Amino acid sequence: MSQATFVRPKTKPKIMEEPPMSKLIRIILIILFDAAVVWFIQNALASGFDQLVAVLGIIAVMFNLIYLLPQAYPFRWMAFGLGFLILFTVYPIAFTIYVAFTNYGDGHLLTKEQALPLIEKQTFLPETGKSYSWTAFKAESGDYALWLINPEGETFLAKPGEEIIPAKPGDPGVGDADNKGIPATIEGYQRLNPLLAATDKNLVNIKFGLEGGQTIQVRSPSEAAELQILFKYDEATDTVVDQSNGDVYENKFGTFTTKDGKTIKPGFRAVVGIKNFQDFVVSPALRGPLAQIITWNFIFPTGTVLFTFALGLAIAIMFNDSDFPFKKIIRSFLIIPYTVPALISIIMWRGMLNSEFGVINYFLRDLFGTAPRWTTDAFWAKVALLIVQLWLGYPYFFLICSGALQSIPSELYEAATIDGATSWQRFRHITLPLLLVAVGPLLIASYVHNFNNFGVIYLFIQGGPPIAGATTNAGHTDLLISYVYKLAFESGGRGVQYGLASAISIIVFLIVGAITLFQYRFTNMWEEVSENV
């Protein structure tokens, strides 16, 4: 399609051509916009924000095309919306999808380029090799220094974090030699006698010398030795060799691993293919809580939609008479829960359902002598959530159903009454089917919304109480989405796992997306788009 065409262009006059003045202004604005983008991208590149540059580049090209090409005219009406959509919705989705195929998370936060120097910096103390005899000195502050003599008789002074320097007794700051050729004093330090030095627990752990350069560590009471680089990276084979024992570590999903499973820390970011999705299905550590979470993830929205719809519909039917007294006042009171911001309602209910002090349990204890533990008992926590959801949700369906009921023609009821239908039969065969046609899509939308209702789970109970024995931070009332949140942001000491969390997000999206597509097919929404002219 070449030009933006109007619906009935042949019979009706067209929009006027763009006046030259407007064209000029448009081009000037584009030039200004491009200049701003170039400035921004230059700065972003200098700061190393490569992904931002890529996204902005795409948006900038899109803007130029839209505002320069006449056939892109309709898009001028939505250019800003599209820009924001790409920046804050599409790009984050793309990012999530990418992360789902990586091991991004604790232990794998660094890139390979950042991790390798850290790995290659690690050293070990060889059992044999060049050795020194040593004498320790200790400062008031607890710092140590070593006086070293190598087999050739050369002497050195070594301090942690400083380069090891050749030194001789009598040098500035170094005292005169005793009969063994060791200085009696070093300025600022006290010489330790051999017995004290041999039993000093700190001494054996200190690396003397500059890290990354020559470093020396005490090996035995008589010997100190030069530390050697532990790991050597071989770029050609992408392996690391342990210099102390010759073990070969291969790069396996961002962790250097030997054949028998030994690993090197830190790991690094790597594309791991469908591993996260496999873990989701087969990992026994995950499977336990996941099965529970998924089950609950279907019960929760089903229960919510069922109860809120049932109550809303019942109320709507009950007060459907046009001449029912106080109808308007009753409605005003009944929709109160709908008008309170959800966060406030949920926290309010959290207080009211507090097991110890909450008002509900006061009443229940007065009545029955006992009350459920809403927050610590898995079953009652779920019941509490459904009660809160019922309170939050029924006014919506009450309003919707009231409207839909009025659109059902009353002749249908009259005809049915004449045929002798009972009120239940009228409800079952007239009201419900007609209502479901109208309200069905909203039921599905509500289901989808509650399938991912992070807010209520998180604010009310944070997914708790915890599932015993789970290796991740999973709780009995967690939905997949709140579980994802915990995996990604609240590790609870178990390490954040963006990769796995992203993979679960995508699985959630597939489920919800399928339900949504079904809904639109079911309600013929697609057809409406194409037929409506």
Place this chain on the structure above:
Amino acid sequence: MSNIAHTYENLRTSKKFQRRFSVGLRLVIALLLIFFSIFPILWIISASFNSSQSLSTQSLIPPRPSLTNYERLFGLDPNYRFGDLVYQKWLFNSVKVSGISTILSLAITTMAAYAFSRMRFKGRIAMLKAILLINVFPNLLALVAIYVLVFQFGELIPIIGLNTHAGLILVYLGGSMGLNIWLMKGFLDTIPRDIDESGMVDGASHFQIFWNLLLPLLRPILVVIGVISFIGTYGDFILARILLNDVNKYTLMVGLQIFTAGQFDQKWGVFAAGALLGALPIMTIYYVLQDQIVGGLTQGAVKG
């Protein structure tokens, strides 16, 4: 005997009695339901005037009613031990951020919907479908990406970075190409094209048609979408919480949520006061615009 039975039988089958009985029964049920829906609100009102702080010592009619909780809310009680409250700022921030994002996002939504309704172009249907699907993506994890984006913006242009309201508003605008486009387009589709064409005959440009002829007719749906979007933004705590970290910049929901995070049962009274004042603007909007909102909701239902 048989007389009484007869009278009873007459009464039972009389239409008028049946009607009265049924209305009476339904009024009783209505009272029960009203109790269910307003009890939490009554409880919160009572708690907000209760001078005792704790959740445990509350009764429905406070023994010593006072405004202590409101004073504490506005930082007028220097001895309050959870004194990190700047409620008036939070409320102002919330209204400001929600107001600005609502107006901007209405502009974006309406213009885009105009194009979708009145023009025919390649990819139109695909785009409409894509907008629907994109919006069901669970964007909780997108928080990581959004956080990084806003952080990077801030490094280059500090006024739209982290901990700024401008940055938060920009992120909210990312949602303006959402389901509301469908609502708006549906409404536009019901406005006859003859109106546009009369404008075209007079030589009006697209923008003139949109601005002078259609926009006044869109008022009802603008109110509905505006209110829905304002309330949605006002109620958001996830994005705002991630992007704002200065207590003076918090929106109301972030402030309240963080305030109640620890030792909740000791903060009950002040929370109640804050919750009540925070809910008031939204409740007012609902009740003032009740008929329009209900109309908008049910129209959506009937149209599918």
